[in-house]
Structure formats: structure tokens, C-alpha cells
Amino acid sequence: MKISIIGTGYVGAVSAACFAELGHEVICVDVDQSKIDRINAGIPPIYEEGLSELLEKYAGRRLNATSDYDFAVMNSDISFICVGTPSDSHGNIDLGIVKAAGASLGDSLKKKEGYHVIVVKSTVVPGTTEKVVLPIIEKHSDKLAEDFGIAMNPEFLREGKAVYDFMHPDKIVVGSIDKKSGDIVASLYSGLECEVTRTNPRTAEMIKYANNACLATKISFANEIGNICKGLGIDTYEVMRAVGRDFRIGPYFLNSGAGFGGSCFPKDVRALIGKASEIGYEPVLLRSVIELNETQPTRMVQLLKNRLGSLREKKIAVLGLAFKNDTDDIRESRSTPVIKELLDNGARVSAYDPMANENMKMLFSDIEYHSSAADALRGADACMIMTEWDEFKSLGKEFDVMKRRLIIDGRHMLTPGKDVEYIGLCW
Template sequence: MKVSIIGSGYVGSVSAACFAELGHEVICIDIDEKKVEMINSGRAPIWEEGLDDLLEKYSQKTLIATSDYDYAVQNSDASFICVGTPSGEDGSIDLSIVKAASASLGKAIAKKDHYHVVVVKSTVVPETTEKVVLPIVEEHSGKKAGRDFGIVMNPEFLREGKAVYDFMHPDKIVVGAIDERSGFVISELYRGLDCEITHTNPRTAEMIKYVNNSFLATKISFSNEIGNICKQLGIDTYEVMDAVGTDFRIERSFLNSGAGFGGSCFPKDVKAIIGKANEIGYKPQLLESVVGVNDRQPLKMVELLQGKLGELKNKRIAVLGLAFKNDTDDIRESRSIPVIAELLRQEADIAAYDPMAEENMRKIFPDITYCEYSSEALEEAEGCLIMTEWVEFGKLDKEFELMTKKVVIDGRKMIEPEKLSTDIDYEGICW
């Protein structure tokens, strides 16, 4: 089949490359000419494991990029909206980019003689596809949904850093269509994958995505709350969760205590579903607590550091890990951000290191010291905060000898102090 993808971020570029891998012809649409140029030269506009290889393999063959909506729509059977849906100041979802993409699609569909399917892959709150996207496309195309064009909500369930793998090895594919024809067209795109497709309506598909992410976020905040209690009682929270996770109804994943969750999905999606609930007159107390626990959790890192070092003013503190998780350069909602902000408020001297995310973090904190290696950050530091699960941090040992005071606060359970060749004053955030 022939598909067009609007937006070349994580979801758009990965979807484009993977659809090409499945044998489809793909046209990427982006208003950013630099991204268009990168894709056409076989380079990924974002870092994602395996993405460069796929783009190099298919670029200018079965995958091209353009900023021309008319060309893309005329030469495809379906268009996927994969644009950003950031949070507004009150946490509610900002649909301005989705609306703009819908309008542009509608204008292009107006010039097309054949049936076309519009697919929302961006994460949007329930009713958005039917009550926002559909009427906008109808208005600008002059055509009727369900007759002249189709509408489908097809959420993504991709982990950053492992998105290509997740796309090609899904545990679920959800197709929420307004009619059988639309659903059939999009289902055919996934024929090459070994996964049963869940067929439903658009608003249910939208809700599945939010419930999926909100539940995972809830497991993390629940684990952090339990971890905080266990720490006060001298109990190993990881031993507790290892046992609890053997229950098939609970399962072990996402039960690790730590500094909290970040990224482009969990924080934004939980806040968005809270906003939608408030809109319909319901107060989601559990979800509000999930956000509250996550907001407070990283600041415990600084509190523990203060407990050992006292006043932090003018003290060199190594912050290891800037990305919201390992294997990505994404810093969106990274737990390092509130930690660095608090350290700056207390006038600490920050030496930061991350193997991939330095460039992105510089845009937020341009005036702190960025280091090329973890050892450089640790040199003459009095304290160290481990914020991201990079494998290399678990291998640190003699590097701690470079510190003037060997105080290490671990936010991700990366260090096994009893195995180190040097004595450090180690403490975990929840253990």
C-alpha cells in the first residue's frame, strides 16, 4: 500500500521507516525542510536505535519526504497524523498542531478523486478523532466522512530507544475506525506483523492508549510510594517488589522504585486524561496522586544529599544522567531537570554528564558544566546523583576515588556498593 506520514518526530519517523520495512511505499510530510532533507538523504531526524539503518535502506527507494501535502495525499491511500500533542499550562492537551494538520489534509483531500483514509496516530484524548479531526477534514475537503474518506484512530505503544523493535514486534495493535472499510484498509498495513488486531471505535482506541500509559505510570508512582515507606522501615523495597511481581495479576515490570518517570508520554498523558476527566466533571484522585508522587520524588535526591553534605552552596555536585531514561537523548520531563533546578537554587556547582543528552539539556541549562566523561564529572565532586539507568554507571568503581567526598545518591539502583573496590558513602533514594 501507499501511505503518507505527517510529522517526523519519534512516532512519525519510526512509523515511516517500519512501514517501508513491511513493504509499503511511504511519503513523509514535514514543514521543517531540514528534516525533509535529512530523511531524503537517509538520515534520521531523531536518535532511535535501528532507525538510521532503515532510513538508509529505503530512502529514495520506497520512502521519500516532502513538505507538499497535495503531492503526498495524491500519491497515497492513507495519511497518518503523527504530530505533537503537548500539554497546556493547566496540563490539558494542546491540539493546535493536530488541528493544523487536519486542515491541511482536508484541503489536499478536496483535490483527490479517490477514497482516502485519515489516521490519527498522535496521542489524543477521547472524542478528539470524531469531534475535532473529522469535522475539520470535512470542512476543508467539502467531503463526507464514511463516504468519501475514512477516519481511524490507531494509537502507538512504542518505547523510546526501542521503538523500531516495538513497532515490528507489537504486543497489541488497535484500530479504532468509524466504519468497516476504514478499519480494513489500515488493518491491511499491519498484515506482515504477528499480532492480533483489536478492532474498536475511535474514542475507545484513544482511551486504550491513555489507560495503558496511565496504568504504567501508576505502577511507578505506587512503587516509589512503597519504596519511600520501606526505606523508613529498613526494608529492601526491591526484594518486596520481586516477590510481589511473581503474582501473575501484578507482574514485575514497572515496579522499580527510583527518582520517578519522565519522557514524552507518561507525564503528559496522565495530565491530559486528568484534564479530560475534569472537563466532564469527574475528579480523578488516584491519577492526581500519581502525578503528585512523581513531582515530589526527584527532590528527595537533593534532600538526601543535603542530609550528608549540609549546605550545598559552592559545592561541586556530579549529576550523572540527563536523559529521562537510558538509550535515548530525549530529556522531556527528565527527572534530572527539577533536580538541577533545585541544585541551582541552592547555588551548587553542577558537573553534568550524559552519553547522549548533553546537547538537549544545554538548551534548558546553558550555564552549568557539561563533561565528556563520567570520570570528569566526578573529579573533585563532593556529591554524586545518579539520575538515569545508563549501563556504564553500574560499572563505575575507581572513578569515585576522584571525588573529594565520596557521597553517592543513587536514583536508579545502579550501584552495588558492597562490590566496589573503594569505600563510598552510598544511599539509594528508596533503599
């Protein structure tokens, strides 16, 4: 089938490449010419494991990029909206980019004869596809809903493993107003061994939010238990290993530590809180999930102060800047509030991340960035480990270059040596 993808961020770029791998012809649409040029040259606009190989394989063949909505719509049967849905200043979802994409698609659809399906893949609060996107498309296309298809198809992709997750899904959800459009969207995934859950758009939207809220809740629950275990002298990882063996709970997302970040969990939980408030419901549990997640980085700095006292003019090495390993994404990274608090306390920050140095420079241009952990640790009064990079697990002699070998571990990465002051956040 011929597909157009609106937006070439993590979801859009990965979806485009994977749909091409499934045999579809794909046109990517973006307003950023540099992204268009990179995709057409077979170079991914973002880092994602396995994406480079797919783009190199299909760019110029099954996969092309353009800024021309008319060309994309005229030469495809189905269009996916994969643009960003950031939070506004109050934490609620900002639909500005989704609305703009819907309007542009509607303008192009006005010029096209024949049936065309528009699919919202961006993460949007329940009711958005039917009450926001659909009216915009109808207005700009001068067509009624029965003249085109409309559906919602949420993504469940882990950054760093998004290509694998797309090609090996544990669930595919298609929410549509009518059977015809839902059938078309579901058929795109026929090459994958996964049952397609069929529902209506608002339920599909809610499944995505409930999914992410559940995972975020597991993390904050594990951190709450970890904080209690810390005070009682109990190894929370031993506790959670046993808890995770219960088939009703499972072992995943129970690692206590500095908390969750990224482009999904914090934003999506806040958006769901905002939507609940709109209908007059106070989501106490979800608010506590966010509140606890925000306190974890503060606890790390407090542990540091307990050992060093004043942080003024102390050199603190921060290892790990990305919100998780295997990505260069720093959105909602737990290292960000840690670095800010360190600077507010007069500390000098020395940072290292295998992939995210350049991205973090856009937030903090006045700290030291290094190309290795050893360089970042040289002369440091303490070290804070913020991201689960595999290379940090093997650190040992690198700590010898520190002024004081004090380590605050926010990710349970190390087995402490004899001559190291090792403090785990929750253990």
C-alpha cells in the same frame, strides 16, 4: 499500499521506516526542511535504535520526505497524523498541531478524487478524532465523512526500543467509524504476527491513555512502597521481586527510584486528568500518581542536604540527563528538577550523559558538561545518578577523583564499595 506520514518525530519517523520495512511505499511530510533533507539522505532526524539502518535501506526507494501536502495526499491512499500533542500551561492537551495537520490534509483532499483514509496516530484524548479532526477535514475538503475514511490507530512504542516494538507488537488497536476504513488500516499490519483489536475511535483513544496511566501508576506505586521501605530499613527491591512474581501483577515497572519522565507518561496522565475534570469527575488516583512522581526528585536533593548541609558552592555531579537510557530525549527528565533545585540552592553542577548533553544545554547553558563520568566526578562533593545507563553500573575507581565520595543513587544502579557513602533513594 501507499502511505503518507504527517510529522517526523519519534512516532512518525519510526512508523515511516517500519511501514517501509513491511513493504509499503511511504511519503513523510514535515514543515522542517532540515528534517526532510536528513530523511531523504537516509539520516534519522532523531536517535532511535535501529532507525538509522532502516532509513539508510529505504530512503530514496520506498521512503521519501517532502513539505508538500498535495503531493503526499495525491500519491498515497492513507495518511497518518503523527504530530505532537504537548501539554498547555494547565497540563491539558494542546491540539493545535493536530488541528493544523487536519486542515492541511483537508485542503489537499479537496483536490483529490477517490477514497482516502486519514488516521490519527497522535495521542489524543477520547473524542478528538470524531469531534475535532473529522469536522476540520470535512470543512476544508468540502466532503462528508462517507466520502473518505477516518480512523484512530494509537502507538505503543517505547523510546529507545520503538523500532523493535513496532515490528514485534503485543497489541495493535484500530478504531474506525466504518468497517471499510478500519479494514484498510488493519491490512497495513498484515505482515506482523499480532491480533488487531477493532473498536471505535474514542475507545481506541482511551485504550492508549489507560495503557500509559496504568504503567505510570505502577511506577508511582513502586516509589510509594519504596519510600515506606526506606523508612523501615527494608530493601524495596527484594519486596518487589517477590511481588512481581504474581502473574496478576508482573515484574515490569516496579523499580523504585526517581520517577518517570519522557514525552508520554507525564503528559498523557495530565491530559486524562484534564479530560476527566471536563466531565465532572475528580481523578484522585491519577492526581496522586503525578504528585508522587513530582516529589521523588525533591527527595533526592533532601537526602543530599541531609549529608552536606548547605549546598552553596558545593560541586555536585549529575550522571544521566536523558529521561531514560538508550535515548537522547530529555523531555520531563527527572534530572531537570534536580538540576534546577541544585542551582537554586547555590550548587555548581557538573553533568554527564552518553547522549543527552547537547539537548540539556538548551535548558541549562550555565552548568558544566563533560564527555565522561570520570571528568564530571572530578573534585565533586557528591554525585547523583539519574538515568539507568549501563555504563554507570560498572563505575568504581572513577569515584576516587571526587572530593567526597558521596553518592545519591536514584536508579538502583550501584553496588556500593567500602569507601563510598552510598545512599539509595528508596532502599
